[in-house]
Amino acid sequence: MPSRWIIGLATGSSANCVDAVLLELQGIGLDLRLQQLHGLHQPIPSELRTLLQRVRTGPVEPREVSQLHRLLGETYASAARAVADSASQSLARVHCIGCAGYTVGDDPDSRFPSTLALGMSAVLAERCGVTVVSDFRSRDLAAGGQGTPLSALPDHVLFRHPRQSRLLLHLGSMSHLVYLPANGRLHEMIALEAGPCNLLLDALIQWLTAGKEAYDAGGKRAVQGRCVEPLLQEWLSHPVLQRRPPRCLPSQAFGKDFAIAAVHQIRQYEGGLHDLLCTATHFVARCISLAYKRFLPSQAKVDEVLLSGGGTRNGFLWHLLEQQFTGHSLARTDQVGIPAELRQVIGHALLAALTLDGVPSNVPGATGAAGSRLLGSLTPGSSANWARCLQWMCQQATVATPVLR
Numbered sequence: 584m585p586s587r588w589i590i591g592l593a594t595g596s597s598a599n600c601v602d603a604v605l606l607e608l609q610g611i612g613l614d615l616r617l618q619q620l621h622g623l624h625q626p627i628p629s630e631l632r633t634l635l636q637r638v639r640t641g642p643v644e645p646r647e648v649s650q651l652h653r654l655l656g657e658t659y660a661s662a663a664r665a666v667a668d669s670a671s672q673s674l675a676r677v678h679c680i681g682c683a684g685y686t687v688g689d690d691p692d693s694r695f696p697s698t699l700a701l702g703m704s705a706v707l708a709e710r711c712g713v714t715v716v717s718d719f720r721s722r723d724l725a726a727g728g729q730g731t732p733l734s735a736l737p738d739h740v741l742f743r744h745p746r747q748s749r750l751l752l753h754l755g756s757m758s759h760l761v762y763l764p765a766n767g768r769l770h771e772m773i774a775l776e777a778g779p780c781n782l783l784l785d786a787l788i789q790w791l792t793a794g795k796e797a798y799d800a801g802g803k804r805a806v807q808g809r810c811v812e813p814l815l816q817e818w819l820s821h822p823v824l825q826r827r828p829p830r831c832l833p834s835q836a837f838g839k840d841f842a843i844a845a846v847h848q849i850r851q852y853e854g855g856l857h858d859l860l861c862t863a864t865h866f867v868a869r870c871i872s873l874a875y876k877r878f879l880p881s882q883a884k885v886d887e888v889l890l891s892g893g894g895t896r897n898g899f900l901w902h903l904l905e906q907q908f909t910g911h912s913l914a915r916t917d918q919v920g921i922p923a924e925l926r927q928v929i930g931h932a933l934l935a936a937l938t939l940d941g942v943p944s945n946v947p948g949a950t951g952a953a954g955s956r957l958l959g960s961l962t963p964g965s966s967a968n969w970a971r972c973l974q975w976m977c978q979q980a981t982v983a984t985p986v987l988r
Contacts (some may be wrong), residue, residue, distance in 0.1 A: 591606065600624040634650075683931050719944075731950065732949055751890075774946065779866075845863065895923045
């Protein structure tokens with residue numbers, strides 16, 4: 584089976600940069616294998632970051648949302664060209680681009696669940712000449728799912744092991760927990776959102792420093808405080824944390840309003856900035872630990888605990904997780920060949936590959952969807968690239984497509 588080059592693009596909740604990867608993949612579907620990987624983080628201009636934050640927190644004019652949609656498309660295109668250049672690879676050889684966009688709104692709990700991600704895929708396809716697969720979450724939502732976690736199948740492809748049972752902890756805007764039993768089948772894995780993570784910690788530090796600091800670098804402020812246990816217990820009783828899987832925790836539950844309320848709550852305990860950040864970091868770690876104890880079978884064996892996401896840079900959070908997972912050594916996913924801070928964007932590239940392979944890539948047991956579905960919207964690239972994609976998809980259509988249960 585010939586290899587393919589695929590680009591993945593993502594923007595985290597902090598909106599500091601665009602993460603980009605160029606992967607060489609071999610095989611198709613669940614037998615995909617990663618051959619080579621090139622990655623980079625391209626900073627987002629401060630003016631665009633400001634607009635991103637304003638659109639996310641509102642209120643804004645429709646014109647601003649439309650402008651941001653276009654500008655993000657241009658920014659993604661620039662990052663795609665940059666990662667190809669860094670690998671001395673021509674975009675003409677790239678099969679497709681997977682880009683989930685920047686989520687500015689999601690409401691999985693309403694009568695008509697919805698999500699909105701910005702980043703004009705037409706601009707990305709036009710600038711790069713490469714077919715774009717985008718908007719992965721919408722189809723799962725339409726099928727009755729919650730639109731997340733969609734990393735379950737990519738994680739199964741990347742991290743399953745014939746002899747080692749692995750627990751994956753992704754520390755992104757929210758914390759995700761994925762359990763892969765040794766030599767386990769897809770329906771045996773467990774994947775869920777455990778609780779808030781960088782979304783909450785970043786909102787707190789930005790609010791408390793009037794925007795001068797985007798995040799608590801290394802947890803240096805949090806480690807100077809004390810954990811206010813009564814407040815921690817109050818947060819842990821939050822209704823959305825009592826949900827059973829499949830569960831998606833609405834980001835707004837732990838966003839700006841939660842952060843503002845937390846500032847007032849900590850004052851009732853005569854606490855300060857450092858105490859609030861310390862308690863919030865304990866909250867992140869405890870949510871993960873409680874989800875692990877509550878939702879994994881008591882007989883579940885864990886041989887390795889692997890961490891990924893921007894939260895791995897928070898040394899204080901890492902220390903707290905070590906306390907919660909005593910008896911297990913924690914390691915970054917770099918140890919098994921997947922850069923911790925690129926795990927999410929690698930997943931986007933794999934989702935795009937799976938769509939062109941004709942393989943449904945949501946896992947109903949993780950998202951709650953009525954069944955497995957092909958994900959994403961396709962925006963054709965150049966005529967030559969689109970013809971290659973069509974030829975590839977026609978070839979895969981003759982192969983039986985696995986049904987995920």
